[in-house]
Amino acid sequence: MKTNFDSSQPIFQQIAEMIEDDILNGTYQEGDQIISMAQFASTFQINPATAVKGIGLLVGEGILYKKRGLGMYVAEGAKQTIMGKRRIRFYDEMVSKLLEEAEKLGITNEDVIEMIKERTGADRK
Amino acid sequence: MSAILECSDLSKSYGKNEAVRHLNMTLEDNTMYGLLGPNGAGKTTLLNMITGGIFPTSGVVEASGSRLELGGMPPETCYIREKNLYWRGARVMEILQFASAFHPHWDWPFAEGLLNTFKLDPRKKIRHLSRGMQSLAGNIIGLASRARLTIYDEPMLGLDVLVREKFYSILVEDYANYPRTIVLSTHFIDEIAKIVERVYIMDAGTILLHDDVDHIRDHAHVLTGSSEAVQQFTNDKQVIYSEPYGKGSLSVIYGTLGEKDRVQANQLGLTIEGLALQKFFSYLIEGGRRIE
Incomplete structure (x- = not known):
């Protein structure tokens, strides 16, 4: 996972790509829970809304899904x-x-x- | 979203010197803002006005829908000044106790945890604290007060990079768990670029630009190439800064670039790059042009 953001692309897209990279390289398996929005914000020192937007992008593409009250999970076939x-x-x-x-x-x-x-x-x- | 604070046509003059000129600003609920501007832009004057510390020469400040009167403080607001006017003879703990009395959402366990994290001795007197430690005392109050509107004026003054990063982490995590409106007025632009959602960029008493950081990232481009090519490409675009170098020129534009623009730029042999917020800020101030 890269931890630096560059200025060429909105951060929420970079967040989405970081999560995708982690799914591609096996850090997250399908069915795994990903870290919470607050953890994302704190770890990468980003605005929580940015993390939400990045995660939302992946939810929209069916790569992540939400379990109500539990958090975000990696979907089958992600x-x-x-x-x-x-x-x-x-x-x-x-x-x-x-x-x-x-x-x-x-x-x-x-x-x-x-x-x-x-x-x-x-x-x- | 509704506005927690709104100022319209706000001006403040000191004799002939207009520190703030016909300024409009709206702070929404549960949003984190950056207030950016060079020294002397009028940032502190503006903050003092919206928190009721000084009264505007003309214009109106409205907090939660009601007009701020002379001597009035907007409700549920915590203002951490750059030069904290705390009694310098008081101890850190006394200042925290004083602050806790003013803020109904004050969180003591959080405040004590922060003293620990930042290694700030609560028995120390303010006047015995270094500049950085004084900033931290203020920042701890800002965090623990959990006020609906928290305003920090230069909260990073005197803090080294490790402490600043720790502060950012705690700030965003607490903000995620307890959403509220936060304003950071600072010169550490690139550091707060990923933390804040919106920025107000101010110079000479007016707002040059207010926009989402993501939007700025999408819209700010720097072009380089031969002068004619740059001229031709930027003809119908909003140019905020330009500078010749040798036979070529550099031009900073603000706007979306579509596929067609990219193809044209390519044909003209232009290079297009994105801009970090701080660099964009410098060009914007240097160019001195306002973006609507």
């Missing part, structure tokens, strides 16, 4: 939902950015593919 959503964003943001930068540097698409192959090959060794 991980799958997040992966699907992030996959789209991976394409929209990261792949496009990569190709944009490549174009600026005069690197062809073929070169980029070659670099990716080289990189994954190096990682496997």
